[in-house]
Amino acid sequence: MCTLKRFDITCKIISNKEVCTNYFELKIKAGSIAKYCLPGQFFMIGVPGVFLRRPISVYDSKKSVLSFLYKVVGKGTGILSRMRSGQLQILGPLGKGYDLEICKDLNYVAVAGGTGIASLHFLAIKLGKNKPYKKKGTLYYGARSKKDLLCLDKFKEIGWKVVVSTEDGSKGYKGYITDILEKKVKDSDVLFACGPMPMLKKVVQIAKGKKVKGFASLEEKMACGVGNCQGCAVNINGAIKMTCKDGPVFKIEEVNL
Amino acid sequence: MVLCMKPSLAIDFMGIKLKNPVLTASGAFGYGYELADLIPLNKLGAILTKTITLEPKSGNLQPRIAEVSSGLLNSIGLQNIGAKAFIKEPLENLSKVGLPIIVSVAGSCVKEYVQTVEILSAQDTISAIELNLSCPNLKKKIVCHDLPLTQEVIKSVKKVSKVPVIVKLSPLVTDIAELSLCAQNAGANGITLANTYPAMAIDVKTFKYKLSTAKGGLSGACVKPMSVRCVYDAYQNIDIPIVGCGGIETGEDVLEFMLAGARVVSVGSASLVSPKILIKIISEIEKVLKEKNIKDIREVVGMLNTTKNAC
Structure with a gap:
């Protein structure tokens, strides 16, 4: 399943907490984008200091809040994990998700x-x-x-x-x-x-x-x-x-x- | 009194009228129409497609891309659906955008280049061809490194092409100005400088190459000063227009290439990261021109490149 609506926009970080060692849950204010997300789809998330955006799957999408669960595996996710506030460039929702x-x-x-x-x-x-x-x-x-x-x-x-x-x-x-x-x-x-x-x-x-x-x-x-x-x-x-x-x-x- | 007159970005390129000098770069924008929902494509100067070959190509094994500091290594292997399939649905979709279309072409021998250009240049909606003579991903020697072959490909293609032919050169040559002149003498109508830089990266965690082919092409912000130098040197030696290409991320980057001698530019890696950057770049060019009180972008081309330098 896929949505045809996709966005290349800037979103505000609501929170970015370590849920257990090296795993973080990022929540961003995504407005109406949240309602277009389907399970299995992902976003390309821009991280300051690295060239490419990082593909991260949608963990949850409630009202206007999008959540991502990620593990710190390298430089990009390392920088992302240290961002407590501010804005992120995101592109999505992308790809085809699970067929329900x-x-x-x-x-x-x-x-x-x-x-x-x-x-x-x-x-x-x-x-x-x-x-x-x-x-x-x-x-x-x-x-x-x-x-x-x-x-x-x-x-x-x-x-x-x-x-x-x-x-x-x-x-x-x-x-x-x-x-x-x-x-x-x-x-x-x-x-x-x-x-x-x-x-x-x-x-x-x-x-x-x-x-x-x-x-x-x-x-x-x-x-x-x-x-x-x-x-x-x-x-x-x-x-x-x-x-x-x-x-x-x-x-x-x-x-x- | 004239208040903040909007500078003109319109520019003539090989006889093709462009509303601005910003093109997509080959290999970074698919078949050209796929992102119509994300950005207003008709704001661009022209669309340059990924490289098309005579027969479909499945490309290289994974991994095909690797990130490096301020750039990107790739070894896609020219994956594409082939010329005959391209002129059906993709070209029809792309034509609806209403912009000049330039199609990148590669081949494994002179005959393949010629046959592909024959098919493509016969399409009314294609404004120009860009010959990819420098794809560093093929295991065989690249065309640019063989001067007689480079000239033979250009001459043969020019005989059959119904549209202007741009030649995209590899920056990894002894003398880029001489190679550009050689392309001009063989009949090229324009030159793209430059393709990606042959490069490689190794993962020290796994002791493996970061690309399946070991070596690939480097692009992105890190290559920009080297490509600007290529444009600068070639501009002094040739009369045909140059497409500046390499690491462009802002309107200022575009003007840097143009001051060195590029007539238009193509944006690649930056648009892979964020498609909307293409539109932002166009508005940034306008802003810089206004600040400099330049009314017409054509004034900028080669502005700083008026004297011959020793090296």
Whole structure:
């Protein structure tokens, strides 16, 4: 799903708080833009001091406030994390998000790794708010350790079942979340996956093997976010597509990772 | 009394009338029409498309881009849908904008350049061709580094082209002024200076190249002084107009290129970061001209470049 309305504007920072070590939640005043955002879509956010804008998925969008959840991974996100107020240049909402229509008849299962939780959080909220989607979802969430698990309470609040794994065993199952997913997922489920490439590869393999429908949100280095630089090419069903414009969300059965 | 007269930005370029000297740069603005919802495209001087080849090209493997200090490295590999597909929907959409259209062309041999230009220049809506002779992303030697081949491509293309031909040169040559003269003598109607700079970056965390092809093309603010120098040197040696290109982010940057000798400019990396910067640049040019009390932008072209320098 995608909205055709996109904006290249300056927005005011409302807050930018560290929610746990190295993870920040940025809230900006986005006016009417907030209502055009769909789960899985992203914004290119300008950070002073680095050349390119950073693509960051929408974490939540309420009234006129847009939220982003991000991890400090390099220079750009480092500078962004130190901004407590002021203004940011943003371009978006961009890309195609998750298809919610399919959820009407299937049980929805979200699989998240790391900050991949952000777009799935927005998805869970949208599913919770819309009447046709009566079923509660299940979240499978993998992280390195307990301290890397984000917003579990928010999923529980909206009635989702939460299954957690950590690589060091500090919370939930010890190991990868895909090990549990493989045992539990059924063809009556619809999968929504967002996370690092090794996790997505495994999710795609499981989904294809068990003939489970679903969507995977991909991540590639991108310069423009609108399809012009063609930096973020990806092979989808044998054709070259742009992660930023044709994705970042693609049908799992069409993804070749 | 004349109060704040609006300076004229209109400029004639190879016989094409432009409302201002700001063009998009090849490779940074897709097929030219895709951002119509984000910026008023008809405010630009002209639209220059990404490079089109005879057959479709799927481009290079990931990663294709890497950020560096004040710039961008790319190795896209000329991904495009090919000339025949381009003249259908993309060109039709682009034509609706109502601006002069310049199409960038590349080929793997003289014949390919010629065939592509034959197809494209036959389209009524295309105002000019820009030959990409300097794409540093192809694994083979770039055309610009082979003087007889450069001349052969230009001469052969000129024989078939129904529209003016601009030649985009690589800055990585021994003498850019001599190469520009060589292009002029072969029949070029204009020169673009300059393409991206061959460069590379290595990720020391992973001990891997930052681009799949190891080397790529450097663009962005960091290359601007080098491209201004290319324009300056070439302007002294040639009579055909120059498209200044490299790291332009503001109206002042545009005037810097024009003072050195560029007749028009093309903006690339900055428009990838923010499309609306193209419109902002145009209003900034107007502002600077007003401050300097210059009524016509044509006065600026080569204004500072009137004497021959030793080096």
